[in-house]
Amino acid sequence: MMWNFKEHLENIAVIEDTGIILTYGKLLEECEYLKEKMAPRSLVFIFCNNTAGDFLGYVACITNGCVPALLNYGLEKEQEQYLLNQYKPHYLWVPLSNIDEYKDFEAIYSIYNYVLLKNKNSVEKYKLYDELALLLTTSGSTGSPKFVRQSYKNILSNAKSIAKYLEITATERPITTLPMNYTYGLSIINSHLLVGATILITNKTIMQKEFWEFFKAQNATSFGGVPYTYEMLKKLRIFNMDLPSLKTMTQAGGKLLSSLHKEFAEFAEETNRKFIIMYGQCEATARMAYLPSDKNLSKIGSMGIAIPGGKLILVDATGAEITTPFTTGELIYSGDNVTLGYAESFADLEKGDERHGILDTGDMAEFDEDGYFYIVGRKKRFLKIFGNRVNLDEVERMLKGAFPNAECAVSGIDDNLWIFTTDENAQNDMRKYLSEKTGLNSSAFKSKYINEIPKNDSGKTLYNYLKFDS
Amino acid sequence: MENNEKYLKVFMDIFEIPKDEAIVLKYQDIDDWDSVGHFNLINELEEAFDIMMETDDIIDFSSFDKGKEILTQKYDVEF
Numbered sequence: 295m296m297w298n299f300k301e302h303l304e305n306i307a308v309i310e311d312t313g314i315i316l317t318y319g320k321l322l323e324e325c326e327y328l329k330e331k332m333a334p335r336s337l338v339f340i341f342c343n344n345t346a347g348d349f350l351g352y353v354a355c356i357t358n359g360c361v362p363a364l365l366n367y368g369l370e371k372e373q374e375q376y377l378l379n380q381y382k383p384h385y386l387w388v389p390l391s392n393i394d395e396y397k398d399f400e401a402i403y404s405i406y407n408y409v410l411l412k413n414k415n416s417v418e419k420y421k422l423y424d425e426l427a428l429l430l431t432t433s434g435s436t437g438s439p440k441f442v443r444q445s446y447k448n449i450l451s452n453a454k455s456i457a458k459y460l461e462i463t464a465t466e467r468p469i470t471t472l473p474m475n476y477t478y479g480l481s482i483i484n485s486h487l488l489v490g491a492t493i494l495i496t497n498k499t500i501m502q503k504e505f506w507e508f509f510k511a512q513n514a515t516s517f518g519g520v521p522y523t524y525e526m527l528k529k530l531r532i533f534n535m536d537l538p539s540l541k542t543m544t545q546a547g548g549k550l551l552s553s554l555h556k557e558f559a560e561f562a563e564e565t566n567r568k569f570i571i572m573y574g575q576c577e578a579t580a581r582m583a584y585l586p587s588d589k590n591l592s593k594i595g596s597m598g599i600a601i602p603g604g605k606l607i608l609v610d611a612t613g614a615e616i617t618t619p620f621t622t623g624e625l626i627y628s629g630d631n632v633t634l635g636y637a638e639s640f641a642d643l644e645k646g647d648e649r650h651g652i653l654d655t656g657d658m659a660e661f662d663e664d665g666y667f668y669i670v671g672r673k674k675r676f677l678k679i680f681g682n683r684v685n686l687d688e689v690e691r692m693l694k695g696a697f698p699n700a701e702c703a704v705s706g707i708d709d710n711l712w713i714f715t716t717d718e719n720a721q722n723d724m725r726k727y728l729s730e731k732t733g734l735n736s737s738a739f740k741s742k743y744i745n746e747i748p749k750n751d752s753g754k755t756l757y758n759y760l761k762f763d764s
Numbered sequence: 765m766e767n768n769e770k771y772l773k774v775f776m777d778i779f780e781i782p783k784d785e786a787i788v789l790k791y792q793d794i795d796d797w798d799s800v801g802h803f804n805l806i807n808e809l810e811e812a813f814d815i816m817m818e819t820d821d822i823i824d825f826s827s828f829d830k831g832k833e834i835l836t837q838k839y840d841v842e843f
Contacts, residue, residue, distance in 0.1 A: 364835070368795075476806075497801075499798065499799035500799060500825055501791075501799040501802040501803065501822070501823060502791070503820075503823040503826075504822050505823075518829060522800065522803075525803070526799060526803050529803060529806065529807070529817050529822070530819050530823070531818070532819075534819070535819060544810075679799060713838055722780075729796075729797075735795075735798055735800035735801055736780070736783050736795075736796050737778075737796070737797055737800060737801065738800075
């Protein structure tokens with residue numbers, strides 16, 4: 295059993311900004327209704343739009359032993375179709391307004407503006423690995439159908455650890471600022487459900503008046519944000535906003551600028567709030583490290599220490615553990631929240647644990663004399679764009695596939711991906727294509743025309759020669 | 765540049781859309797006017813008109829028309 299809803303039946307589990315309210319008792323009841331509608335251990339695609347409907351769908355699947363794949367409601371249609379073909383889910387849980395889009399499925403149950411659709415085609419019998427609980431796309435999945443396979447133990451251990459280091463109690467009222475299908479957003483939900491807290495659910499953004507009205511009316515106590523969120527909050531002059539209920543702000547999804555880290559840490563200290571920097575990855579369920587709030591100002595730029603129950607080490611090029619402070623090495627995490635592995639189609643859902651509790655993060659880091667870690671670079675070529683991990687080699691492959699006549703290479707820094715191409719006229723199309731495929735705002739994609747892509751003698755792209763404005 | 769033109773140009777440049785689309789645009793009408801797009805839009809407008817917008821005005825800025833109204837009433841921009 296993932297959560298013990300019976301321990302706090304009277305508590306309110308979720309409040310949607312439209313007024314829908316569910317107690318834990320009611321949530322349990324709704325889960326029971328859904329249990330009768332879904333065959334045990336079936337695969338369910340949930341299209342999330344941050345409402346009571348997708349929240350219930352997720353909780354019901356986990357509680358009833360079905361395996362949900364959480365997908366963005368705005369997922370590009372071609373990608374959606376590809377995923378449907380690759381995984382052949384038994385059921386879909388979609389917003390009621392989208393019911394007519396799925397001709398191969400029939401509606402069998404509806405509640406809170408969501409509808410359960412059953413696959414009309416006889417779905418091939420396939421077995422889901424017993425411990426498999428949940429499928430999530432690797433954050434910022436660039437059009438690839440790759441899912442991260444998370445187990446019940448993964449989710450529970452990470453939720454418990456998070457609840458412990460953030461000292462989450464039943465009186466907490468986090469407000470959603472991140473999509474539920476995004477691992478960080480989901481981890482906030484999971485850790486609060488564990489203790490019987492109240493989740494304030496909305497799909498309004500912090501740039502909308504309705505968000506702040508809901509925040510104030512419902513006395514939100516915490517929220518999470520990626521680096522970009524904190525830039526926006528600064529623009530919104532949160533330092534001057536009257537938010538008496540706010541107690542905790544968390545940050546993950548990429549490294550925050552040191553200047554912003556400092557400003558928010560000082561703001562938190564002055565106003566007696568907590569500001570917690572965290573580090574994680576979908577491959578580790580969600581969280582791997584956090585910076586305790588009392589170290590905020592003395593460890594600016596640090597990603598902190600391993601979460602309770604986890605362990606972080608650095609290894610050198612030979613794989614030997616580094617024991618000397620300020621020595622750069624590859625960051626390796628171990629713990630119960632290290633996920634089972636990836637899936638690329640339904641056949642992979644039968645697979646067991648391929649990682650055995652150890653994750654190679656792809657980040658290069660060092661630690662100081664007190665054992666606090668600092669990210670200093672990346673081993674793999676990826677960027678974080680608005681909190682989403684974007685693999686640069688994958689982006690390059692996609693561009694080459696879609697624009698076969700143009701030569702191109704990609705590089706950049708977080709929140710700014712640069713396309714270098716020898717086809718001057720294709721620049722805009724390339725940027726638009728990537729924005730569409732990733733679902734990320736097109737302002738993240740910049741382009742530059744160059745005469746030729748710099749390469750070495752063996753034909754490998756020399757990325758250091760690609761110069762861009764930062 | 766005249767204010768009307770300047771205001772319109774910011775919208776057309778940020779969202780890469782033609783004039784007829786810009787003048788009727790509302791928040792979230794297009795994918796690019798999401799929270800990130802809004803942030804960029806406010807930054808550009810602040811620079812173009814040399815103003816600093818207040819929280820309430822930033823979050824109330826829900827359309828092309830509404831933005832004009834806010835700039836006129838609160839920041840003395842004449843259209």
